[in-house]
Amino acid sequence: MIQLGRFNTLTVVKHVEFGAFLDGGEAGEILLPRREVDDTVQVDEEISVFIYLDSKDRPIATFRKPKIQVGGFAYLKVVDVNRVGAFLDWGLEKDLMVPFAEQNTPMEVGQSYIVTMYIDSLDLRPTASSKIDKFLVEENNKTFKTNEQVELLIASNTDLGLKAIINQSHWGLIFKDDISKRLSYGDTVSGFVKQIRGDDKINIALEKTTEIRDRQSQQIIDFLVKEGGFAGVHDKSDPNLIRKLFGMSKSAFKKPLVDCIKKVT
Template sequence: MVEIGKFNKLKVVKHVDFGVYLDGGELGEILMPIRYVPDGCKDNDVVEVFVYRDSEDRVIATTEQPYAVIDDFAFLKAVSVNNIGAFLDWGLMKDLFVPFREQEKTMEEGESYVVKIYLDTKSDRIAASSRLTRFLDKTPADYKEGQSVDLLICGLTDLGYKAVINDSHMGIIYKNEVFQKIDIGWNVKGFIKKIREDGKIDLSLQEAGHERIGGAAEIILSKIKEAGGFIPATDKSAPDVIYKLFGVSKKVYKKACGALYKKRLILINEKGLKLTDKP
């Protein structure tokens, strides 16, 4: 069965002056315009193509690669806006339509947005929506605290960054716990920090502190050695300064320094961290 909005492997039925026709099963023969036909393509060859409807509602095949397909979340740029909606660049000649009713906020030309690509069942056309929550899994999340997950940063609130988790749930990374550069549309690795009683999910960009102390301690020790035996970092240093120096959160930094101090590998004073004479 041919799936509109996805890649399909279809057999070449016949050649014509303006392209080739592919066996589309229940959809009949599907045209692949000549500009998309691979060199050396022959009848009965099987080709992998993306299938969609063109502006005249015809089912068309292309060997072009869209940036995303149906059911994907993607970060796409609005290339035009008119009185019926917005159009996004998604890598194909025909832009991707976002109806006004599917815009979380009114889209502006030149701006980029995180959207969900879907098939409009009424028109059988591919469309996109920035109203992400209605496409997310409504069942309670069964993630484990500390579990590694894939995140798509999709919004910014007063509390922090909203992120889509594994294409299925929404979570938040609190602003005061972000120690690296991230932005809307970025795909990053993250961790489940906590699932609250109301079902909302707190996220972290770093592993839980107790899992990272060993590696963090090694990093801090190595950085002090590289700096000649002393680094002016203290408990009063700002979290972003700590992250810039060592690539860890301030909480992890303090625990790692405590571990190094107990092993008598460093001295800690009001000016910073200093190596001991211990080999």
């Protein structure tokens, strides 16, 4: 059985004037349009193609990689809004629809939004939603390890920092003190699992925990050298002074401070 909105491995059945037909099993023969057929598309060969629906809602194949697949998340631009919903550019000829009921806020042409894609249970077509919370997992389910490298999609701001989608599946949080570069809504970056909390939620950093500690420790040492070996700041100092001098919170300051003391004693 084919999977709409995903890449499928299908067998080439025959060539025709307007392309090649692929064996779609229960879905019947699926067209790979002529513009995508070259000498590498041979009868009886298995090829990997993305399956979506054409303008007449018939399954159609393409070698092109869309900006999103079923179950994934992406930052996509609205190219049209009409009486049934908004339509997104996802890299294929037929735009991806977001029904009004699946819009977290009313979408506007020219604006971009983070969405996920699913197969609508009524008309069985690939559909997008910007109500991403209901599609994401809050708990880690023991699938991540500390310092594991992950891919992040920056999704929203909070008082604590930035919320990001981890590996297209889970929510994670990057605390303000761990943000070492400018990040914006919709950015994709690599990061690392910093901590899996007691409530199973995940804290993320842009660097490995050990690298953060090393950098912060060196920052304190450099400050001490600059000040001739003395600094009028310690773990009991005003948090605002610590943040002004080192760009980190008081709690974040204490651990590298201990490392510095160990290095000089």
